[in-house]
Amino acid sequence: MKSRSCVIAILGVVLCFANAKLTAGEIFDERAIVKFDGRKWVAAHASASQALLLTEYVLEGETVDDWSELVTATFYPFTPSDETVAFTRDQYRKYILEDCETLVWEESFSSQDLSMVIWNNNSCIDTGKFEYTMTSFMNGQAGVHSVSYATHDSATFEERRQQWHELLSNVEVFVPDSSAQLQDYLVDHSKMIQTQYRYQYSASPDNSKLEATREFWRSGNSFFRSEEPRDTDGNLLQVIISSEPDVWMVDLTSNSAKHYLDPGPTFNTICPVFGPPRADGLSDLEFGKEEKFFNYYGARNIGAITTDGVDYTVFELPRLYWVLHLYINSETGRPYKISRRGQDGATSSIIYDKYTVNLQLDSTLFLPPTGLVITEG
Numbered sequence: 001m002k003s004r005s006c007v008i009a010i011l012g013v014v015l016c017f018a019n020a021k022l023t024a025g026e027i028f029d030e031r032a033i034v035k036f037d038g039r040k041w042v043a044a045h046a047s048a049s050q051a052l053l054l055t056e057y058v059l060e061g062e063t064v065d066d067w068s069e070l071v072t073a074t075f076y077p078f079t080p081s082d083e084t085v086a087f088t089r090d091q092y093r094k095y096i097l098e099d100c101e102t103l104v105w106e107e108s109f110s111s112q113d114l115s116m117v118i119w120n121n122n123s124c125i126d127t128g129k130f131e132y133t134m135t136s137f138m139n140g141q142a143g144v145h146s147v148s149y150a151t152h153d154s155a156t157f158e159e160r161r162q163q164w165h166e167l168l169s170n171v172e173v174f175v176p177d178s179s180a181q182l183q184d185y186l187v188d189h190s191k192m193i194q195t196q197y198r199y200q201y202s203a204s205p206d207n208s209k210l211e212a213t214r215e216f217w218r219s220g221n222s223f224f225r226s227e228e229p230r231d232t233d234g235n236l237l238q239v240i241i242s243s244e245p246d247v248w249m250v251d252l253t254s255n256s257a258k259h260y261l262d263p264g265p266t267f268n269t270i271c272p273v274f275g276p277p278r279a280d281g282l283s284d285l286e287f288g289k290e291e292k293f294f295n296y297y298g299a300r301n302i303g304a305i306t307t308d309g310v311d312y313t314v315f316e317l318p319r320l321y322w323v324l325h326l327y328i329n330s331e332t333g334r335p336y337k338i339s340r341r342g343q344d345g346a347t348s349s350i351i352y353d354k355y356t357v358n359l360q361l362d363s364t365l366f367l368p369p370t371g372l373v374i375t376e377g
Contacts (some may be wrong), residue, residue: 009163030136031055031318032073032145033172033288033298037163041071042302047343048281048320052076055318069160070150077143082112088144089115089137099123101179116168120154131155136168147171151327174298188216190361192219193288196354202347213353218288221268223366242269249377250368257368258377273338273350281320282340290335294326304330312336 032051034041036162042058047054056064056295057071064070076088089107096103102123109116115137122130134157135148149164151157168308195216221244228238239250270277270286277283285293299317302325306312311330316323334357340373368374 010057012059028079028172029076029297030140030142030175031298032140032147033174033300034071034073035145035167035170035172036071037160037167040303043316043318045343046318046323053320055323064263068152069156072146072148072150074146074148074369075140075143076146080139080142080144084140084144085113085115086110088146089117092135092137092146093117093119098109108134109169114169127353130154133211134161134164134168138171138173140173142175144171145171158341168262176296181298189220190220190356192217192359194356194359194360195287195352197350197352200349200351208245216287216361217267217365218271219361219366221341222272224269224287225365241366241368244269248368248374250372251368254355254373255371256373256375259374260377274340274348281322285338286323290326290338291328294324299324299326310336 004219023310027347034057036057042059042060043055044058044062045054045056045064053075057073057074058064058067059069062068078084093103093105096119100121100123104120106118107115108118116134117137118132118134120130120132125131130152131150132152132154133148133150135146137144137146139145147168149160149168151160196213197216198211198213198266200211214229215227216224218224222242223244224240224242225290226240226242227236235252237252239248239252241248241250244267245264247260247262248255248257249260270283272283273285273290274282294317296313297317298321302314302316304311304313305327312327313330315326315328317326318324321343323341325337325339326335327339328334329336332355334355335352336355337349337351339347341347
């Protein structure tokens, strides 16, 4: 029998190609906000395509490959109408029936904007991994959402049934406020931030260079300075400097620099935390805007942790095919770490060893050193 994730993916493709054109904002930003049952649930997997946006939640300590209970939120981005909830529900059932003709299926509630079904596949599974599932379908602003609660045994399902029926009947749809701005800490160019940071990777052949300490300064959206890791003797070798519209890539080993001129018409420096701008939903996760980014996209506060005697508040955000976590130092109120886990399970993190805001502007930081041989890039 097809897995439920496979059914969801097939359904997403069918709905995508059967309906109206999409926009990136609709695909990336609208999602269901699940109300959980008071236990510790964490986002364990996220994936995205033109056909769907999916997030899977498990109980703390479990995984998407080995779970006792599972919550799945899926967004199918196509133009909603009076018929789309029923159509999505019926297509969902159709693809399960292809491999399980004796599917037990009960429609517990149905209206124009919300439909709730309860189903199990006991008669079609011989591995003992039965699935008892409750799924709600609802219209959003730019598509249809489904949210499922699933267990592997009937006793647990019956115990949780009434509570999850109530929770799935009251799922909220989140869309970022398009009028809001992802402003950084510093709209005043007389002030700047300074960070010292390093990266950590779960899988890398040689992490020593990748995880070395870097330093960064930023003032508003026009000025930044990024210093790459120093060599073993403590010498600074590579520097990137932006003073819009001018950018210099400085190589101190050859005492040279490449100069680039931003053609405009806007002159806004982009400083993504996880590398150059790209279409993975993280381009506006920038230095100085970390907490604003998580707030803007509706991150969930999943509680506090204590590490090495320091308290942190943790925010969770599924974003396309990433699961992101932001750790805020409870004493300073500043970011300590951002982790991201991809569809393949690999993780990478940025750790801030220093994060200082509201420093007086030092304009010399945003000019290239004297004596360089500068060529136009």
